[in-house]
Amino acid sequence: LKATSLTLLLGILTLSNCSPTDENQVEIGDDGNSQNYLMAATLFTQQSAEYTALCHQAYHLATMQALALAGQSSKPAIILDLDETVLDNSPYTAWQVIQDRPYSPDTWTLWVLQAQAEAVPGATAFLHVADSLGYTIFYISNRDTSHLKATMQNMADLGLPQVDTSHYLLKTNTSDKTERRDAVRQMGFDILLMVGDNLGDFDGAWDKPANSVQRKTLALAAASKFGVSYIVLPNTLYGTWEGAIMGYNRDLTEATRDSLRKQALQPANL
Numbered sequence: 403l404k405a406t407s408l409t410l411l412l413g414i415l416t417l418s419n420c421s422p423t424d425e426n427q428v429e430i431g432d433d434g435n436s437q438n439y440l441m442a443a444t445l446f447t448q449q450s451a452e453y454t455a456l457c458h459q460a461y462h463l464a465t466m467q468a469l470a471l472a473g474q475s476s477k478p479a480i481i482l483d484l485d486e487t488v489l490d491n492s493p494y495t496a497w498q499v500i501q502d503r504p505y506s507p508d509t510w511t512l513w514v515l516q517a518q519a520e521a522v523p524g525a526t527a528f529l530h531v532a533d534s535l536g537y538t539i540f541y542i543s544n545r546d547t548s549h550l551k552a553t554m555q556n557m558a559d560l561g562l563p564q565v566d567t568s569h570y571l572l573k574t575n576t577s578d579k580t581e582r583r584d585a586v587r588q589m590g591f592d593i594l595l596m597v598g599d600n601l602g603d604f605d606g607a608w609d610k611p612a613n614s615v616q617r618k619t620l621a622l623a624a625a626s627k628f629g630v631s632y633i634v635l636p637n638t639l640y641g642t643w644e645g646a647i648m649g650y651n652r653d654l655t656e657a658t659r660d661s662l663r664k665q666a667l668q669p670a671n672l
């Protein structure tokens with residue numbers, strides 16, 4: 403009994419020691435890690451069955467459309483983005499959180515050159531169906547052209563189809579993919595389906611410096627295309643949506659970025 407009382411007393415003392423006072427509020431989880439904002443997004447991607455289900459839902463729609471449109475063109479093509487569409491880079495953001503390291507081209511390159519990304523759920527099966535139906539597949543990605551070899555190695559290891567240089571259009575001078583989509587059309591292909599996680603994967607309008615309201619207005623205007631000719635994958639980790647919150651300024655400090663995120667929240671009145 404005495405031991406139990408002592409344990410309880412110690413527990414109470416410890417609790418009161420750790421209790422934040424009004425003058426010195428310590429927020430739970432606020433440990434100064436600038437990358438903690440990625441925690442929930444990364445856990446959702448890596449741990450939720452719902453992320454897996456959403457990806458399969460998207461690729462199921464893509465498969466139904468590919469089947470429905472088969473035979474409607476003599477040169478049918480499907481365009482896919484790579485990152486967070488075909489390749490899962492959530493280990494990179496998990497690394498950011500664990501190491502408290504913001505995104506940088508140098509560390510991103512280290513990750514890409516490892517060529518260890520897993521396929522996004524549903525992507526592999528869809529790509530094989532599209533391949534067998536006679537579609538030419540184009541991978542239009544904003545990975546740097548210097549990453550082509552490692553990217554192809556990664557995708558070949560995953561057993562993905564049409565992994566050769568003629569099927570890749572990586573970033574040369576602009577992240578806007580409009581010119582690369584036009585290049586596919588100029589080769590005589592009919593682009594019947596596009597798959598991506600960022601709306602700029604479908605139309606350059608979403609890649610132009612537009613604020614969040616403008617981007618949503620564009621999405622409403624294109625609503626009838628989603629799940630039909632535009633197949634959208636979920637990406638909670640990053641995207642142009644985040645650039646819009648940051649005013650497309652890549653030179654902001656982590657503190658300013660944190661402040662802009664908080665300003666963008668639309669809270670309930672409680």
Ligand SMILES: [Mg+2]
Nearest residue numbers: 483485486599
């Ligand atoms: Mg992407």
